[in-house]
Amino acid sequence: xxxxxxxxxxxxxxxxxxxxxxxxxxxxxxxxxxxxxxxxxxxxxxxxxxxxxxxxxxxxxxxxxxxxxxxxxxxxxxxxxxxxxxxxxxxxxxxxxxxxxxxxxxxxxxxxxxxxxxxxxxxxxxxxxxxxxxxxxxxxxxxxxxxxxxxxxxxxxxxxxxxxxxxxxxxxxxxxxxxxxxxxxxxxxxxxxxxxxxxxxxxxxxxxxxxxxxxxxxxxxxxxxxxxxxxxxxxxxxxxxxxxxxxxxxxxxxxxxxxxxxxxxxxxxxxxxxxxxxxxxxxxxxxxxxxxxxxxxxxxxxxxxxxxxxxxxxxxxxxxxxxx
Amino acid sequence: xxxxxxxxxxxxxxxxxxxxxxxxxxxxxxxxxxxxxxxxxxxxxxxxxxxxxxxxxxxxxxxxxxxxxxxxxxxxxxxxxxxxxxxxxxxxxxxxxxxxxxxxxxxxxxxxxxxxxxxxxxxxxxxxxxxxxxxxxxxxxxxxxxxxxxxxxxxxxxxxxxxxxxxxxxxxxxxxxxxxxxxxxxxxxxxxxxxxxxxxxxxxxxxxxxxxxxxxxxxxxxxxxxxxxxxxxxxxxxxxxxxxxxxxxxxxxxxxxxxxxxxxxxxxxxxxxxxxxxxxxxxxxxxxxxxxxxxxxxxxxxxxxxxxxxxxxxxxxxxxxxxxxxxxxxxxxxxxxxxxxxxxxxxxxxxxxxxxx
Numbered sequence: 001x002x003x004x005x006x007x008x009x010x011x012x013x014x015x016x017x018x019x020x021x022x023x024x025x026x027x028x029x030x031x032x033x034x035x036x037x038x039x040x041x042x043x044x045x046x047x048x049x050x051x052x053x054x055x056x057x058x059x060x061x062x063x064x065x066x067x068x069x070x071x072x073x074x075x076x077x078x079x080x081x082x083x084x085x086x087x088x089x090x091x092x093x094x095x096x097x098x099x100x101x102x103x104x105x106x107x108x109x110x111x112x113x114x115x116x117x118x119x120x121x122x123x124x125x126x127x128x129x130x131x132x133x134x135x136x137x138x139x140x141x142x143x144x145x146x147x148x149x150x151x152x153x154x155x156x157x158x159x160x161x162x163x164x165x166x167x168x169x170x171x172x173x174x175x176x177x178x179x180x181x182x183x184x185x186x187x188x189x190x191x192x193x194x195x196x197x198x199x200x201x202x203x204x205x206x207x208x209x210x211x212x213x214x215x216x217x218x219x220x221x222x223x224x225x226x227x228x229x230x231x232x233x234x235x236x237x238x239x240x241x242x243x244x245x246x247x248x249x250x251x252x253x254x255x256x257x258x259x260x261x262x263x264x265x266x267x268x269x270x271x272x273x274x275x276x277x278x279x280x281x282x283x284x285x286x287x288x289x290x291x292x293x294x295x296x297x298x299x300x301x302x303x304x305x306x307x308x309x310x311x312x313x314x315x316x317x318x319x320x321x322x323x324x
Numbered sequence: 325x326x327x328x329x330x331x332x333x334x335x336x337x338x339x340x341x342x343x344x345x346x347x348x349x350x351x352x353x354x355x356x357x358x359x360x361x362x363x364x365x366x367x368x369x370x371x372x373x374x375x376x377x378x379x380x381x382x383x384x385x386x387x388x389x390x391x392x393x394x395x396x397x398x399x400x401x402x403x404x405x406x407x408x409x410x411x412x413x414x415x416x417x418x419x420x421x422x423x424x425x426x427x428x429x430x431x432x433x434x435x436x437x438x439x440x441x442x443x444x445x446x447x448x449x450x451x452x453x454x455x456x457x458x459x460x461x462x463x464x465x466x467x468x469x470x471x472x473x474x475x476x477x478x479x480x481x482x483x484x485x486x487x488x489x490x491x492x493x494x495x496x497x498x499x500x501x502x503x504x505x506x507x508x509x510x511x512x513x514x515x516x517x518x519x520x521x522x523x524x525x526x527x528x529x530x531x532x533x534x535x536x537x538x539x540x541x542x543x544x545x546x547x548x549x550x551x552x553x554x555x556x557x558x559x560x561x562x563x564x565x566x567x568x569x570x571x572x573x574x575x576x577x578x579x580x581x582x583x584x585x586x587x588x589x590x591x592x593x594x595x596x597x598x599x600x601x602x603x604x605x606x607x608x609x610x611x612x613x614x615x616x617x618x619x620x621x622x623x624x625x626x627x628x629x630x631x632x633x634x635x636x637x638x639x640x641x642x643x644x645x646x647x648x649x650x651x652x653x654x655x656x657x658x659x660x661x662x663x664x665x666x667x668x669x670x671x672x673x674x675x676x677x678x679x680x681x
Contacts, residue, residue, distance in 0.1 A: 068661070086669035120680040121673045123648045126666055209639040288363035 004058040006049070006267055007255025008042060008077065009085065009248075010034065010069035013108030013135055014221055015041040016251040017049050019060065024095055024256060028052030029248055038069040039076060039276050046077075050269050060267035064088075064254035068109070075295050075303040076276055080263035085250050090114050090121045092253025093217055096243060101213040104232065104240070106202060106222035108135040113206050115213075125206050135221045137170050141177065141194055145187060149225075156192040156227025163193030173197055195227030199235055214238040219246040274298060283312040330428075330450060332399045333357040333392030335385035338548040339473055340573065342505045343466045344401075350509070351462025352451045359391035362551045366391055371656045373419050379408070380625040381545040383656050384552055386416050393425050399450065404433040406600030407630055409545075465510050467578060472517045474574040476500055479524055482568065485561035486531035496523040531566075536674050539612035540569040541605045542623030543631045546654050547571050553623055554660040556652070556667070560621075563671045568617070570608045576601065593637050599630020606637050613645035618674045620647060621667075626655040648673065 004027055009016040011034065019028040030048040034041045064081040065074040066088040074082040085107075093103050094116065103114040111134050112126040127134070135149075142149035156162075163185045166172040173194075180190060218240045222228055224247070232240045245252065275298050283290040292306040294314060304314040332354050334344045341358070348356040360366075362384060370387025389400055400420075402413030413431035420427070435446040447454060476497065484493035500520040507513050538560055546552045548571065557567045583597045586607040593610065597603050609620055622638060624631035635651065642649045650670045652663065 068665075084665045084668045084672070086665065087672040090673075118680065120676050122646070122677060123642075124669060124673060125651070126669075209636065211643075286363060287360070287365040289365070 001059045002057055004053065004060045005255045005259045006060045006063045006077075007088075007251040007253070007258060008045065008063070008065050008067075008073060008079075009088065009250035009254060010038050010042065010065065010067040010073050011085075011108050011221075011250075012068055013139075014247065015045050015067075016248050017042075017045045018248055018251045018255055019049055019053050019058070020252065020255045020259070021058065022259075024252070026245070026248075026252070027054075027058060029245070029251075031247055034069075038073060039278075042073050042076065043272050046269060046272050050272075061264050062255075062258035062261065063265070063267045064258035066250050066254040071305065072278070072293075072295065076297075077267070077271055078265060079258075080265050081254065081258045081261050083254055083257055086112060086114065086124055086126065087121075088250045088253035088257065089219065090116065090124075090253065091256050092249035092251070093219065093243075094119055095252065095256055096245070096249075097215065097217055097241070100215050100217050100241075102216045104202070104207075104216060104218045104223075105220040106134055106198070106218075106228070107220040110134060111202055111206050111220070113202075113210055113212075115210060123210065125208075125210060127206050137173075138194065138198065138222065138225070141174070144177075145181075145191065147187070147191065152191055152195065153224070153226030153228070155188050156195045156225075157230060159186075159188040159192035161189060162196050162231075163189045165190075165193045165197040173201075192227060195225060196231045198222065198228055199231040203235060212236055215241060217241045217243065217246075219243070219249050221247060223247070281314075283307060285311040329353070329355045330399050331355045331357045331397050332401060332450065333359060333389070333395070333397035334401045335388040335392070336362050336549075336551075337385075337403075337545065338550065339477065339501055339504075340470065342501070342507075343469050343473070345505070346469060346507065347462055347466045351459045351466070352447065352454060353458075354451055357392055357395050357397040359388060359395045359397075362388060362391075367656050373423065377627060379627050380552060380654055380656050381409070381543075381549075382412050382416070384549075385412070386419065389416060389420060390423075390425075393420070393427060397427065399428045399430060401430045402432065404431075404436040407628075409600075410436075465513065468510070469504060469507070469513055470578065471574050472513065473501075473504060474572040476517070476520055476524075477572070478569065479521075481557045481561055482566050483524070483527075483529060483531070484558075485564045485566065486529045486535065488528040488530050492527045493524070496520055496527065499523075535566045536564065536619075536671070536678065537566045537568060537617045538674070539608065539617045539620045540567060540623060541571060541608050541612075541620060542601075542652075543625055543628045544571065544576065544601050546625045546628075547623045552625070553652075553654060554663050556621070556623065556663065559660075559664065559667055560671070563668070565671060565674075568612070570611075571601065571604065576604055580604070593640060594634075598633045602630050602634045605631070606634055606641070609638055609641050609649075610645075613641055613647045617647065618678065619670060620649045621670070622649055622651050624651075624653055626653050648677075 005020045007018050015032055015034045017030050018026055021027055028049045030045050062080045063077055065079045066083050066085045070082050089105055093100055098119055100116055105112045110127050114121055115123040139149045163180050166176040223242050229240055229242055277296045279294045281292045281294055283292055290307045290312050292304055292312055294304045295302050307313055332348050345356040348354050366387035367384055369390050370383040374383045374386055404410055410433045413433050417429040430446050435442045480497045487493050503516040560567045583603050586603050590606050590610055594606050612620055638649055
C-alpha cells in the first residue's frame with residue numbers, strides 16, 4: 001500500500017484540504033467555505049476528499065493542520081503536525097516554485113508577505129492590529145455594491161479610470177467609497193478603485209520597507225480576483241504569478257511538513273461520523289477568568305486550552321457533564 | 325500593617341513591586357499595600373476608564389491603581405516619564421477622582437525638575453519624620469535588589485528553554501521572586517540571590533553550542549512586563565530559543581551609558597535622541613546584529629510614538645546586517661493566538677535560515 005499525506009488549512013473564510021503522495025502529486029483536493037463552522041466544514045471536506053482518491057491503493061499516514069482553526073481541527077482529526085500558516089504557505093509555494101523570491105498572500109482576515117532567498121525564508125511580515133485590505137473588506141464592500149465578490153475581478157478590469165479611494169484605513173476607505181458612489185462614479189470604476197486600494201494598502205502596510213523582488217507569487221483567496229492581480233502587476237512593474245492551486249498552498253505546505261516530520265499515525269475517515277462539540281468554560285478560579293475551550297468527542301473531553309495557569313487545567317478523558 | 329500610617333501603593337510593573345515595597349516599608353517606615361497580580365479584570369477596568377487612544381501601559385497601570393485603592397491604599401505613587409508617560413500620573417489622578425476615589429497622589433512627574441533634591445520633597449510629604457540615613461540605606465539596598473532581579477531574570481530567559489526536566493527553572497525563578505517579596509535586609513537578599521544562582525547551576529541543561537538567539541527590544545513597559553506582552557519571552561524560550569533582553573531598569577536607568585556614549589556608536593543610523601528608549605533600542609539592535617543574533621523582536625504598545633519612530637531605523641539595521649526583525653504591537657487584547665502564530669512562524673524561519681547556512 002502506498003503512502004499518502006493529508007493537509008488541512010482552515011481559514012476564517014474558507015477551508016482547504018489536499019492529499020499528497022510521496023512526490024507531492026495531488027491525489028485529492030477540495031476548497032469550500034468555512035461559514036463560521038470549522039468543524040462542520042472539515043467534516044464536509046473530508047467526505048469530499050475521501051471520494052477523490054483510491055483508498056485501496058493509498059493509506060494516509062500523516063495529517064497536518066494549519067490556519068486559524070489549526071489547533072481545534074488538529075485535536076479533532078488527531079493531527080500529527082500542527083503549524084502556523086506562514087510556514088505552511090512558504091513550504092507549499094517553494095515546492096512548486098523553488099526559485100520564488102517574494103510570496104504575497106491576502107486571505108480572508110489577514111495578509112502577509114514572505115521574502116525568500118535561495119529557497120530559504122529570510123523575512124516575513126503580517127498585518128498586525130488592522131484587517132484593512134483583506135478579503136473580508138472586499139466581500140463586505142461587494143455586498144454594499146450588490147455584486148458577487150467572485151465577479152469583482154472581471155468588472156474591475158473593464159474600468160478605464162479607477163476611482164481614487166483613501167486606502168490607508170478600511171474605515172476611511174469605506175466612507176470615501178460611499179461618498180464616491182453618491183457623486184456618481186460608475187460601478188466598474190469604483191470596483192477597480194477598491195481593488196487598487198487593496199493593493200496600495202497592502203504595499204503600504206504589510207509590504208512597507210520590504211524589497212519585493214521577482215519572481216513574485218500571489219496567493220490567498222484574494223488572488224482569485226483578477227483586478228487585484230492586475231494592480232499588483234501595475235504597481236510592482238513585474239509579472240505576478242498566480243498558481244491555480246494558490247488557495248491550496250497552505251494545505252499543500254502542511255501536508256509536506258507532515259511528510260517530512262517523523263510522527264506517523266494512520267488517518268481514519270471515521271472522524272466524519274463522530275460527534276464533536278466545543279464548550280467555552282469560564283475558569284472562575286481567579287479574577288482573570290480564563291476562557292477555557294473544551295473539545296468533546298462523543299461527550300468525552302479530548303482536549304482543552306486557554307487556561308493561563310495550572311488552576312484551570314482540565315483532565316482529558318473526563319465525561320462531559322462532570323466538568324464544571 | 326500598622327494603624328495610623330499611610331497605606332501606599334504603586335501600580336504593578338513587571339517584577340519590581342517588591343523593591344517599592346521594601347523601600348516603603350524599610351526605608352520610609354510606612355505601610356505598603358500590595359494589590360493582586362494583574363488579571364484580565366485589571367485590564368478591563370483600566371480600559372473602561374481610559375481614553376481609547378492612549379497606550380496600553382496607561383490602561384494597565386490605571387487598572388492596577390484601582391485594584392490598589394480597592395485593596396485599601398490611601399496614597400498612590402506614580403512614576404515620572406520621558407514620553408507621554410510624564411503626563412499619565414496627572415490624568416490618572418483626575419480619572420480616579422472623577423470616579424469618586426479618595427486618596428492622596430504623589431506624582432513623581434511634578435517633582436521632576438532637574439534638581440534631584442526636589443524628590444526629597446516628595447519623600448518628606450510621604451513621611452515628614454523620615455530618617456535620612458535609614459532612607460538612604462534602604463534605597464541602596466533597593467538598587468541592589470533591582471540588579472539581582474534583572475540578573476536572575478536574564479539568566480532565566482536565556483536558559484529555561486533548554487532544561488532537561490521541564491519546570492525546574494520556573495520553580496527556582498518563582499521561588500526567587502517570592503523570596504524577594506519577603507526579604508528583610510541586605511543579608512537576606514544576598515543569600516536568596518546566591519541560593520537561586522546555585523539552584524540555576526544545578527539544573528541540567530540540554531543546550532546546543534550555538535542555540536538560536538533572539539534579542540527582544542522595544543518600549544520600556546511592554547517589553548518588560550510579561551502580563552502586557554502576553555508572555556512573549558516565555559513563549560520564545562519554550563520554543564527552544566535563547567532569549568536576550570537588554571532593556572531593564574538596571575541597564576536603562578542604573579548603569580545607562582547615556583545618549584552621548586551610545587549615540588556615537590550608532591551615528592550612522594541616527595543622530596538624535598528620538599524618545600526615552602530610542603537610542604538605547606537602536607544601539608541594542610545594532611549590538612545584537614553585530615554579535616550574530618538570529619533575529620530581533622521589536623515590542624511596542626499601539627500608538628507609542630518613540631518606538632514607531634525607530635522602526636525605519638531598525639529596517640536599515642535589518643537590511644545591513646541581514647537580520648530579520650519581527651514587529652509586534654500590543655493593545656489591551658488578551659488573546660495570544662495571533663501572537664503565537666507570528667512568533668512560531670518567526671522561530672520556524674530562523675531555524676530554516678540556520679539550516680540553510
